[in-house]
Amino acid sequence: MIQLSLIGIGTGNPDHVTLQAIRAINAADVILLPRKGENKADLADLRRTILADHLTGPARVVEFDLPVRDAATPDYLDGVNDWHDAIAATWAGLIAEHAPNGGRVALLVWGDPSLYDSTLRIAKRLRAAGLEMSVEVVPGLTSLQLLTAVHAIPLNDLGAPVVITTGRQIRDHGWPAGADTVAVMLDGNSSFQAVPPEGISIWWAAYLGMPMQIMDHGPLADTGPRIIAARAAARAEHGWIMDIYLMRRTA
Structure with a gap:
């Protein structure tokens, strides 16, 4: 069983991180940290700063390159769905590699996982693909x-x-x-x-x-x-x- 923790971290200020988020970070076995390319290196750096400040638990931090959406797809929703499928496949591969026997896997989510963010929809794809998983949402400032x-x-x-x-x-x-x-x-x-x-x-x-x-x-x-x-x-x-x-x- 995988417990997937989606941890809202606010919008760019490390002070936005709540005590609940810190507890969830330190309860994780694996933390997946996405990279979005050189143009958005600031976003990965903020996540690294939060972990450097607050991670005292045993979690392994696994960085990965986030798939890029094909903006040339004629239909916007089709393009987004294909992109989410690719992200879900990337997550599934990382979970299989770094948590093969189950455990707590965390992602630090910009803002809050519930407001114009697709992390929950991507997690739903993992369940639909047969991954035995529960989902925990830690709310964040939006x-x-x-x-x-x-x-x-x-x-x-x-x-x-x-x-x-x-x-x-x-x-x-x-x-x-x-x-x-x-x-x-x-x-x-x-x-x-x-x-x-x-x-x-x-x-x-x-x-x-x-x-x-x-x-x-x-x-x-x-x-x-x-x-x-x-x-x-x-x-x-x-x-x-x-x-x-x-x-x-x-x-």
């Missing part, structure tokens, strides 16, 4: 929580609904019906440009919790162009960017 914290705003207006969605959905379908507040994740194309800006305010941040954190907010018509320029400059400097924003209808 970019959405950090976004509202750094801007010191509530997620919702009083009694008003919130939609959490992706940049692709905003580009394809526009402002979600019935929503006063829209939080947008996984947006590499500044999809707020698809929204008529009148009466909309935006709160944006990138690299939340990391030393290079940047943020901006204001009326969408004025702030949107500044965000586009800041994203381009940050990506050029660091080679990658992860950002999130919240838009709200304002009086």
Whole structure:
């Protein structure tokens, strides 16, 4: 029996790691640490820093190269599913090699395993393939929580609904019906440009919790162009960017 521990580690600040996460790290027999290429070496380095600071147990740390999604696949969902199949196969091989007799296998998950992260879906593939396994989720701070914290705003207006969605959905379908507040994740194309800006305010941040954190907010018509320029400059400097924003209808 494998116990798979999916441990949320926050968004880039080692102080985000909870006591529960530290206990789970030190209960593991094997910790799988993904590498996402040179452009995203910062993400692997953060995981290494967390383990250097908190790992006192006997776990073996096994680094591996994460499969790359084929962006040329015509259908987006087909491409993502193929990518998740490849990641699941990689996990299965590593578990078979490093935990052949069972035990506790851990992965440190950026943010939280439940919010726009596919770790749980990939784990489900291992079960479907016949691996005898239980799954433990250790929650972590999310970019959405950090976004509202750094801007010191509530997620919702009083009694008003919130939609959490992706940049692709905003580009394809526009402002979600019935929503006063829209939080947008996984947006590499500044999809707020698809929204008529009148009466909309935006709160944006990138690299939340990391030393290079940047943020901006204001009326969408004025702030949107500044965000586009800041994203381009940050990506050029660091080679990658992860950002999130919240838009709200304002009086």
